[in-house]
Amino acid sequence: MKSLEERYLERLSELYPTIAAASTEVINLEAILNLPKGTENFLTDIHGEYEAFNHVLKNGSGSVRRKIDDVFGNTLSRKDKQTLATLIYYPEEKMRLILQDEENVEDWYKITLYRLIEVARRASSKYTRSKVRKALPKEFAYVLEELLIERGDDQDKESYYDSIIATIIRVGRAREFIVALSELIQRLVIDHLHIVGDIYDRGPGPHLILDKLMNYHSVDIQWGNHDVVWMGAAAGQIGCICNVIRICARYGNMDILEDGYGINMLPLATYAVNTYDGDPCTCFSLKGNNTNDPKEKEINLKIHKAVSILQWKAEGQIIMRHPEFHMENRNLLHRVNFETGTIDLDGKTYKMLDMNFPTVDPKNPYAFTPQEAEIIDRLQHAFMSCEKLQQHMKFLLAKGSLYKVYNDNLLYHGCVPLNPDGSFRKVSIYGETYQGRALFDALENWIRKGFVSLDKKEREMGRDIMWWIWLNPDSPLFGKTKMATFERYYLAEKETHEEKKTPYYTLYEKEEVVDNILREFGLNPVGAHIINGHVPVKTKNGESPIKCGGKLLVIDGGFSRAYQKETGIAGYTLIYNSYGLILAAHDPFESTEAAIVNESDIHSDRMVVARVARRKRVADTDTGKDLQEKIADLEKLLEAYRSGHIAEKFTK
Structure with missing residues (x-):
């Protein structure tokens, strides 16, 4: 029986049937290794801002x-x-x-x-x-x-x-x-283009961004929390669907669902208008608005409130279904005292700003009414049967992952769950304990199962884990102690709104912690970097995107217009060319029309993060390593030809 190597070389000989063909390919590959490495562009937290994204893509940062x-x-x-x-x-x-x-x-x-x-x-x-x-x-x-x-x-x-x-x-x-x-x-x-998470939410054009990326020549994507919640929605996870609609309503972007994806929102709108007739829905004010029509604005407010109530009911059911998620403290509807209009949280009593809950049964607050159940079923069907949305999700699954190691850089959107001492936090997922890289791998595996598993129960578990990734404190894509959506809507006290960051965000300036993360993902800390997004860098307050002496770079600087008042800029992008790493801080993008008529390119302040002593060649990249392996295989084929173990093919 022939050895594996012999069978491989025989297959290789079909591609390179003669000494001349194999030799020519070795010469070609050796020449390629000595070319300068290609330029990589890193973008993160685009949040639906298609025009700015499109311009940065056109000007190559x-x-x-x-x-x-x-x-x-x-x-x-x-x-x-x-x-x-x-x-x-x-x-x-x-x-x-x-x-x-x-x-x-x-x-x-x-x-x-x-x-x-x-x-x-x-x-x-x-x-x-x-x-x-x-x-x-x-x-x-x-x-x-x-x-x-x-x-x-x-x-x-x-x-x-x-x-x-x-x-x-x-x-x-x-x-x-x-x-x-x-x-x-x-x-x-x-x-090559890297998208380090959060294509979706806040801005009006995530579907346009996905269309653009699907036609881009070379791209990879690291999923962000806002991407995963949309993935969960596309897979039919009810909690994710409600979160997606709520955020679209809050930022005045219902057009994404209706026009961008063709998802019919009329049943929900009709239900919301009828259920909250006469309710000003003042706690559900919009952060963005794409209409000047008072009637349409009123409808959006009611949709915002209606889907928020649906969300808290759906999430309550998920939490009760999965006690292993340890999220009982986020079930809040049953803590509301409907007689006094208050809620008890962490030993304190707070006055609710809104007590109009016509669909909530105080004795069973997380149960859907028959009408709500019908709405939920229709929404689930609409999301799961939307052809364009499913096409975008297939693309995200094919080109995306929770992290990527590429040319000595570790790319992930959020954080690595850590204990206060800097050690990797152990996280339980469906009875198994994971930490570090293994946690990312396990979660990604469950995400994929949520779409493709043939086992119905396993598929449901995968869908529920997408919701868990969206808002669990142990999620590497969330990184906060809680998502205080309910408190921000219903309580005036700022203390209840606080979402404390997990230890990662106080430890990522420590070199030993960052080095340990790099080693965990198979990288040598010398010369390697972590490319990170998720948390906007407040440049106007003097915060720097360069952490740990340049070993970790946080390149979310506010692509989203909603963040730009906080950050003072309109996003960071990172360029990695043959000379090193260059960070660009961009001014806000006015409009495509202004860019064309007034030639108002995005002004960028650039800083060199890392300059190499010797210009990087293709040989120094991951592609170069693959080419070197191919050269070694071809040289073995040449040796087999010349030793007579494999005969050259006859060619005319």
């Missing part, structure tokens, strides 16, 4: 502007550079504006095409010809390859290049060629 500066230096004015950058971001829209006032259109086309070709050449310079070829739009692939790969300073071909440009203009394809070049530059400045 400032990478496009850096390429323009590299190419043109002082030979172009600041104004011309900004116009060129805006053209690359929004080629069709910007070109339309420019050509309205341009007297000599042919000259503008010629100058612009030459400038874009130079920027595209610089952006493609660190990639193989094969990789660039794959990125080229099919319509212009041959011509673009000629212009980009060949050197334009070759005097023998100068007239050849001039002729190509002149012909592009003469045949009326300059517009389309400029769009193709601009999109190619956007594609080449970022080799």
Whole structure:
């Protein structure tokens, strides 16, 4: 019987049937190892802000502007550079504006095409010809390859290049060629994109962000707590569904559900209006609003209150169904004294701000009324049968995970549960105890079971664990002692609203703790980093995103408009190129229209977090390690060919 290695080499010989073929591939791979590493871009806590996200994606967190500066230096004015950058971001829209006032259109086309070709050449310079070829739009692939790969300073071909440009203009394809070049530059400045959690909630366009990511050339996603609650909702978990609708209502984003996903909210709206007729719902004021219609605003307030009550009932049932979750202290409806209008919490009595609970039975407060049960069934069916939502969830499952180790960086959204002494906290999940990396692995396994397990009970357990991840103090995606939603709505006393952070957030400045986390996930603390999101960095208060001397980076700086008053900025992004790690702090994004008309790019303050002593090559990356293993396999194949153990295939 042949050994495993022999069978593997025989399979490999089918791909490389001759000594020449295997040798050529070794030469190609060795050459690739010596190219500069591709640029990685890290974004987190996008929270539905599609326009700002789309702009940062188009400008590569400032990478496009850096390429323009590299190419043109002082030979172009600041104004011309900004116009060129805006053209690359929004080629069709910007070109339309420019050509309205341009007297000599042919000259503008010629100058612009030459400038874009130079920027595209610089952006493609660190990639193989094969990789660039794959990125080229099919319509212009041959011509673009000629212009980009060949050197334009070759005097023998100068007239050849001039002729190509002149012909592009003469045949009326300059517009389309400029769009193709601009999109190619956007594609080449970022080799790989990392989304470190929280695509959903607060902002109006998470569905648009998912659509964009599904077409992105290379991306991975680390799920955030707001992503997991949507995943739970898509899987049919009632507590998650209610949380998703409540947050949409609170931020005035019901359009996400109705227009973005086509989920019918009319039954819930009708129920809410009838149940809370005459109730001003003052405790359920909206944090955002997409309408000036008083009637629509009133309906949203009532939906907000109705689904909140449904949420607390659903969560109460989950908690009673799973005593092993140890969340009895978050069941609060039965603590309300409906006669005195008060509630007892932690030995104190507080006055409730609202006592209109027409659907709550004080003797059985967590039971749904028949009408509520019907609403819940319809919502569950709507979420589970929504084709677009399920498509987005499949993408999140395929490209996502709770953490990722990539090129000596550990990426996760929230935290690693720790004890006050810095040791890994032991967490019980369905009777099994986990800590550190094993906890992440177990939870991710349960999330996937919630979607695909053939065992009905196991699938339900997986769905319930998604709700647990959303708000349990031991969850690595939550990191607080409680989610005080009920208290924030119903009690005036600020002391009841406090959500204390878990020990991770006081210990992540300690090097021994961070080093221990890195080792737990298989990384050498020397040169490795943790990339973290979840908790907004309040830059205006002097807080720094750089923790533990640069070993841990918190890059949530307020992409969401709802956070920007707290943070003072509009988010951090991180760039990891062949020279090191660069952190960019972005000013708020005004609008796409302003970016096009006024050329108001997002201003970014940049700081170098870590600069490498020697420029990083592909050989220094995870991809490089895979290529080195492939080279070793090919060299074994060559040895087998030359020793006669495997015969070369006959090829014509």
